[in-house]
Amino acid sequence: MDLKDIQNLIKFVAKSGASEVKLETEDVKITIRTGSDDKETTTYVQQIPVNAPVAQAAPAVAQPVAPAQAPAAAAPATNADDSKYITIKSPIIGTLYRKPSPDKPVFVEVGQTIKEGDVLCIIEAMKLFNEIESEVSGKIVKVLVDDSSPVEFDQPLFLVDPS
Known part of the structure; x- marks a missing residue:
């Protein structure tokens, strides 16, 4: 689809x-x-x-990736330092928001433990606010995108340590 x-x-x-x-x-x-x-x-x-998600190579640095037809999935990173981490990628093009509203705290912080189904951020596309949920459990190691910044389809958003 x-x-x-x-x-x-x-x-x-x-x-x-x-x-x-x-x-x-x-x-x-x-x-x-x-x-x-x-x-x-x-x-x-x-x-x-x-x-089950198919392992895909992820760029070592957060860069826009050309749109593809497959849905985004968590995939292992290829960098030697990040080989044990899982990359959470953007399923759509839009504007990423790390908070539910400007006066609220961010959904997740570096070092925070998350579980499958936890909301990580919101991506706004065409005035629709799409909650991006985690497909894995683990600990947030790195946030790769700033709040209120544009994101591309399949762009890496978060690194998660599943151990």
């Missing part, structure tokens, strides 16, 4: 008035939740690879 299909699905769900839609195919599981307040509707999209 490509980004255009996901965007069309989000638009359809928003127009239908449904509060939650789950879609599961052979290779992708998508959950779209809409929660409305008095002023606007916020949609959260979570795209989870169903099959």
